Amino acid sequence: MDETRGNRLNRLAPVFLSATAAGLAAATVGVFERRFSRYLVTGASMEPALHDGDWLIVDLKAYTKRLPEPGHVVVARDPREPTREIIKRVERIEPFTGLTWLAGDNQHESTDSRHFGPVTREHLIGQVRWRYWHAR
Amino acid sequence: MLNSQLATELYWSLNDTPKSTRLKEKCTLMNLLTSLLRPTREASAHCDGPCGVYDPAQARIAAEAVLSMEKKIAALGDGQDLATINSRTRFIEIKEQQAEIAKHDLNVLWTDYFKPEHLEKYPDLGDKFWKIAKLCSKNKTEQDPANGEALLKAIEEIHNIFWATKGRDVPFYLANP
Numbered sequence: 001m002d003e004t005r006g007n008r009l010n011r012l013a014p015v016f017l018s019a020t021a022a023g024l025a026a027a028t029v030g031v032f033e034r035r036f037s038r039y040l041v042t043g044a045s046m047e048p049a050l051h052d053g054d055w056l057i058v059d060l061k062a063y064t065k066r067l068p069e070p071g072h073v074v075v076a077r078d079p080r081e082p083t084r085e086i087i088k089r090v091e092r093i094e095p096f097t098g099l100t101w102l103a104g105d106n107q108h109e110s111t112d113s114r115h116f117g118p119v120t121r122e123h124l125i126g127q128v129r130w131r132y133w134h135a136r
Numbered sequence: 137m138l139n140s141q142l143a144t145e146l147y148w149s150l151n152d153t154p155k156s157t158r159l160k161e162k163c164t165l166m167n168l169l170t171s172l173l174r175p176t177r178e179a180s181a182h183c184d185g186p187c188g189v190y191d192p193a194q195a196r197i198a199a200e201a202v203l204s205m206e207k208k209i210a211a212l213g214d215g216q217d218l219a220t221i222n223s224r225t226r227f228i229e230i231k232e233q234q235a236e237i238a239k240h241d242l243n244v245l246w247t248d249y250f251k252p253e254h255l256e257k258y259p260d261l262g263d264k265f266w267k268i269a270k271l272c273s274k275n276k277t278e279q280d281p282a283n284g285e286a287l288l289k290a291i292e293e294i295h296n297i298f299w300a301t302k303g304r305d306v307p308f309y310l311a312n313p
Binding site for chain 1: 178180248251253
């Protein structure tokens with residue numbers, strides 16, 4: 001084997017390794033960013049589970065292959081104002097139609113399916129998976 | 137020239153400039169990290185109504201009006217002329233209305249503001265609200281200013297608990313001390 005070539009390869013090995021590592025890291029972040037979104041909670045309708053100012057990771061693909069289940073905390077489009085995203089807990093799901101009733105944990109300070117009725121699958125944005133920052 | 141350079145270097149090494157620069161770097165790094173981690177979307181956990189705005193002051197003002205009417209009724213004496221009867225009737229009516237308002241405002245605090253976790257911390261809260269509602273009724277059926285004073289004392293207690301649950305130190309005061 002050509003000695004100079006071997007030396008050059010040896011010298012370049014760390015470069016290749018770090019480039020691969022960086023590429024993998026970027027790919028992981030890319031996959032993560034595509035599937036998950038970071039959300040800020042505003043308001044008190046999910047007290048005492050979630051507080052105003054909490055930071056959450058929401059799984060945007062949670063309901064692409066399955067239905068939500070009662071007890072899931074979800075982010076959904078407000079059926080009366082689709083640009084607004086609301087956070088509520090799934091109260092129940094109607095069999096066959098998949099109509100989903102949402103309710104705030106803090107029912108005294110929540111506008112939910114008691115007011116605007118059930119939401120459809122299209123309204124559901126994702127499931128809250130983790131809280132990565134506690135406001136208090 | 138060289139000496140002065142050395143002196144400057146010595147000056148900077150003795151003062152904690154490098155440390156503060158490090159601190160500054162750390163701060164900007166923290167800011168960078170926070171800005172990377174900061175949420176990009178907002179999920180609203182609101183309700184549509186103007187709820188979330190509670191203050192025992194509402195009940196306190198009504199109770200002060202009750203006490204004021206009780207004092208006026210007492211000061212009026214037992215004259216039976218038309219003017220006195222007219223005034224007495226007005227005072228009684230206002231006392232009734234304001235006692236009812238105080239009762240309503242207190243019930244709103246109890247049923248809408250206070251939550252199970254508050255009750256855990258103040259287990260006698262239900263009893264307090266039950267007694268205070270009865271006290272409001274007593275102010276309606278009787279006209280003794282002592283009832284109004286007792287009502288204000290009880291509202292002060294609610295006031296203290298209310299602001300403690302919000303982690304705030306709000307002094308109790310009277311509009312008409």
